[in-house]
Amino acid sequence: MTAYNDARFDSAFAGFLEHYPDYAETAHMDALRAHDYSRLDRLDHVYLDYTGGGLYADSQLEAHRNLLAGGIYGNPHSHNPSSLAATALIEEARDAVLTFFNADPAEYDVIFTLNASHALKLVGESYPFEQGSCYLVSYDNHNSVNGIREFARRGGADVVYVPVRQPELRLDAELIERGLTQQTSCPHKLFAYPAQSNFSGVQHPLEWIDRAQGLGWDVLLDSAAFVPTNPLDLSRVHPDFVPLSFYKMFGYPTGVGALIARRTALAKLQRPWFAGGTITLASVQDSGWYHLAPGHTGFEDGTVDYLGLPAVTIGLRHLQRIGIDAIHTRVATLAGWLLAEMTSMRHSNGSPMVRLFGPGDMQDRGSTIAFYLLDPAGAVYDVRRIETLAGQQHISLRTGCFCNPGDGEVAHEISRDEMAGCFEEPDVPVTLTDCQRLIHDSTGKVPNTIRLSLGLASNFADVHRFLRFAIGFKDRDSSDVGPQEL
């Protein structure tokens, strides 16, 4: 493949199809984009932040609106017709989640939460961490998984991190095996890793679930970044806890996530409190008298988003109609092309224009791509400035650390000592920007990253526009794209 210097759409598209003929199998998604996501082209917007949040289709909004406009729905915790109608919608959404992930209702339960972070907090605060328990966690994790370590430490558990390795930011299978086999005497042990990195796009092996469970671990598979574009079949893999956010899968609604949990694992959790909706009965005449409701009911505090939940059913059916395999093919072909083109872009002096953080091809990775743009001398174009310049061309990219400090610290080779400067005074809050500046000023490193990510409404025109934008930096000195915006 040659460097991306062909500004003509048609010949670029022909070249793409020649290398990625499978894209043609997703033609129905072009029609979908034209009628259900028409605002993208109408507003001339190139959306490349699907790992941040998915996009909703017009038809989802319409179906949800029609449903709400056509019924009377009240608070679910009663037996009047409006309450029963809301309960039916909630249970329909629960069934739709189980069906979508091919989860046996005898094995799995679904707890509706506010988002993936809330699902993770439910596990963290309820897991029986105690003296000698173990929390094994990969460097590659979202902060909402890292945050569980606070519950673990408070309970007296050992927290053990497994690093990712340069250059692909993958976990070392031997270190995982060592972590899983060394902690033999923990009374309760939880192993947490993401099915797909929200930083590098790396997809970690799902085989570790079975291996870890065989060694007595409970497994938390953070699936928030994986499920929008990959099939997760819970009849083939059986993680104990699966947190996710629905807005990442289909854009709307934004206030609902889920913890899909094995019933056996759920039974181990000890809720730290009770609330309206989570008990069968409580009395005020003895402060110890209450009965927690079994299953998901015991974990859904107060009133769930009963008007938002039908939009989850609608969203899941929308994905089913398109086909998660087709979505996967679509983004994998586009990302494959992007990776190949980005890594072959050169300045006239032959130096690379792009530095990737993560795998350079589509082997065991998703369509989330983290990178820097480099100038002819190898200096990093200011990351925030790139975001601004992309924004001026109606291209939505994301920059920052993506709440994944582990991948960021390894990608940017920030040592423990260099990081320590940001935590010297525990009572003085240091912002991410302060810390980035501190590290940059003392080491010259740029601890900031650009990320683009594809999703179900992505098409070739989007990636073409991005590549045109990127090639616009060819032969430009980093100082002339604008000032440092750290």
Ligand SMILES: Cc1ncc(COP(=O)(O)O)c(C=O)c1O
């Ligand atoms: C892998 C991963 N886990 C968890 C989360 C947290 O999701 P939310 O912010 O919806 O709680 C995110 C969000 O980006 C994520 O990418």
